Every structure is written in structure tokens, then in C-alpha cells.
Amino acid sequence: MIERQQLLDTFDTLLQPERFKDYCPNGLQVEGKQEIRKIVSGVTASLALIEAAVNEGADALFVHHGLFWRGYDGRVTGWLRHRLGLLLQHNINLFAYHLPLDAHPEWGNNAQLGLKLGFAVQECFGEQQLGCLGEASPSIMAGPKALAEHIQLVLGRSVTLVDGKSGPMRRVAWCTGGAQGYFEPAIAAGADVFVTGEISEPQAHLARECGVSFIACGHHASERYGAPALAAHVAYGLGLEHVFIDIDNPA
Structure with missing residues (x-):
């Protein structure tokens, strides 16, 4: 078990989001429980992945495509309300890294x-x-x-x-x-x-x-290989459980 800030610091140290000009916030997008034992990784923070993370008993979700992007109007309605509501209901932290995860020379x-x-x-x-x-x-x-x-x-x-x-x-x-x-x-x-x-x-x-x-x-x-590789590396180093869930997408 570790604290949320330690996990965030570990991700940020590896991925160095400050180096990138991106069109989304990289790092902790949704704050959940303070103590973390289990990470679920996936490509996109879709409703299907969040539901699967709930069923896995995840404390943290690590993805490449998060919930918030430049150009969205900011209203929490429809699909965004459902995804965000489920994360908040189950107190799950959402970590999302876009370009920094693409670029990491080993785990990206x-x-x-x-x-x-x-x-x-x-x-x-x-x-x-x-x-x-x-x-x-x-x-x-x-x-x-x-x-x-x-x-x-x-x-x-x-x-x-x-x-x-x-x-x-x-x-x-x-x-x-x-x-x-x-x-x-x-x-x-x-x-x-x-x-x-x-x-x-x-x-x-x-x-x-x-x-x-x-x-x-x-x-x-x-893009289905970077998130599980990096999350597994971090989980192993911190003594956490990790599960990768691949939600099929024809795109």
C-alpha cells in the first residue's frame, strides 16, 4: 500500500509531463482514495473500462486517453457525467498521460x-x-x-x-x-x-x-502496449497489484 501522492510523483518522474506541449492535462485527472493497493491500466477511460476497474476493486486507473481535452465545453453531462460519476462513486483515482506516454523511450x-x-x-x-x-x-x-x-x-x-x-x-x-x-x-x-x-x-x-x-x-x-508496460513497471517497483484490461476498439 502507498499513498496517492507517491504514485503521482512516481508517474511524473518517469514520464516528465512538463517537457510536453499537450492538449490535455497529464497526471492526476480525478482524485480518489488516499491509499492505493491496486492499479488497473487500459488505453482509454471509457465507461466500459471504468466499470471493469470497479469490478477489479481498483484504487487507481492508469490510461493513455483520459477524460478532459482541449476544446471540450466543460459541462459535466451525458457520457462525461456517467464516467466521472462512476469514478467518484467508487473513489477511484484516474491518472492519464497522453504525449508523455507516447514518448517514453522504454515503457512508452x-x-x-x-x-x-x-x-x-x-x-x-x-x-x-x-x-x-x-x-x-x-x-x-x-x-x-x-x-x-x-x-x-x-x-x-x-x-x-x-x-x-x-x-x-x-x-x-x-x-x-x-x-x-x-x-x-x-x-x-x-x-x-x-x-x-x-x-x-x-x-x-x-x-x-x-x-x-x-x-x-x-x-x-x-497504443495498447504502453499503458500496461509502464503501469506494471511502477506497480512492481512499489509493491502494488496491477491488472491490464483491454477494451476492444475497432478504430
């Missing part, structure tokens, strides 16, 4: 996705250095289709491939979630293929015109 979303897919990070690129650039084994880099099939097999879901240029590839760039805007910086950094969660209309044209392939493997699918 980008690092953990790279580890899962067999990508070795060599350097970072793009705004706030959130994108990763590196290499992978020649067998999975034999061509865009081979890499797409490898990703589908590892993540267990279909992907969207826009083939920029066929043939062997050397450098892969990646950034989890809705990072399609990092495609042009990835091209400028010398990538042969870019992997992220989502694709928008302009990226298909850019891939074909620039000869750099684009693979979208799902926002949720690309």
Missing part, C-alpha cells in the same frame, strides 16, 4: 510497439521528437506487403497499406495513434515506410508520389 507506446514489431529505434524525429526511426530484420522488410502481413499477424487485425514503392526497404518510421501528420517528417527523415494508427486522405497521395509506403494499423491497436 512507440517504444513498446517497436519492441512488439521488431523495430530497433535509432533516432527520433518530428514535432516534440515523438516519431521513431530505425531498422528491422530483412525478412519483414522484404517489401511493403511483407511488412503489412507481419504487422497484421503480430497485432491480430487487418491493416491499411498504401504501397509507395515495391521492393526491399531499409528504414522504418513509426508513431502510434493518430500520427498521420508525421508522414511528411518521416519522408524527410529518410524513411522507406511509415507505420501509424490512422490514415487520412492526403497520405495515400503522398505515399504514391514520394515512393514511401504508409501502413495504418489502428489507433487503439497501436
Whole structure:
């Protein structure tokens, strides 16, 4: 058992939220009980995840996507009232870290996705250095289709491939979630293929015109590894229980 402030300090020390310009509050978003024994981690603070955390007897919930974002009008009604009300009713602390969790070099979303897919990070690129650039084994880099099939097999879901240029590839760039805007910086950094969660209309044209392939493997699918990795690391160090709950999301 530890106190809430010690857990917050541990998360903040690891993730250094002050380094990032983000569009949500990072850290403790909802204050719950003072004493913490059990952490539940997940990707998004959805009603389904909060209900599952209640059933697990969680004292703290650690997520990548919290409840509060820039541009929301601030009224506690509808879906927000239901989620917030359940957290308050059961006295559960909500910790949420967005860009800081993406960027952590060992336990973050980008690092953990790279580890899962067999990508070795060599350097970072793009705004706030959130994108990763590196290499992978020649067998999975034999061509865009081979890499797409490898990703589908590892993540267990279909992907969207826009083939920029066929043939062997050397450098892969990646950034989890809705990072399609990092495609042009990835091209400028010398990538042969870019992997992220989502694709928008302009990226298909850019891939074909620039000869750099684009693979979208799902926002949720690309971001379901950082939260449990970091929460498990922290829980182990502090002697707490930890459970990861993956609420399926087709996006």
C-alpha cells in the first residue's frame, strides 16, 4: 500500500509531463482514495473500462486517453457525467498521460510497439521528437506487403497499406495513434515506410508520389502496449497489484 501522492510523483518522474506541449492535462485527472493497493491500466477511460476497474476493486486507473481535452465545453453531462460519476462513486483515482506516454523511450507506446514489431529505434524525429526511426530484420522488410502481413499477424487485425514503392526497404518510421501528420517528417527523415494508427486522405497521395509506403494499423491497436508496460513497471517497483484490461476498439 502507498499513498496517492507517491504514485503521482512516481508517474511524473518517469514520464516528465512538463517537457510536453499537450492538449490535455497529464497526471492526476480525478482524485480518489488516499491509499492505493491496486492499479488497473487500459488505453482509454471509457465507461466500459471504468466499470471493469470497479469490478477489479481498483484504487487507481492508469490510461493513455483520459477524460478532459482541449476544446471540450466543460459541462459535466451525458457520457462525461456517467464516467466521472462512476469514478467518484467508487473513489477511484484516474491518472492519464497522453504525449508523455507516447514518448517514453522504454515503457512508452512507440517504444513498446517497436519492441512488439521488431523495430530497433535509432533516432527520433518530428514535432516534440515523438516519431521513431530505425531498422528491422530483412525478412519483414522484404517489401511493403511483407511488412503489412507481419504487422497484421503480430497485432491480430487487418491493416491499411498504401504501397509507395515495391521492393526491399531499409528504414522504418513509426508513431502510434493518430500520427498521420508525421508522414511528411518521416519522408524527410529518410524513411522507406511509415507505420501509424490512422490514415487520412492526403497520405495515400503522398505515399504514391514520394515512393514511401504508409501502413495504418489502428489507433487503439497501436497504443495498447504502453499503458500496461509502464503501469506494471511502477506497480512492481512499489509493491502494488496491477491488472491490464483491454477494451476492444475497432478504430
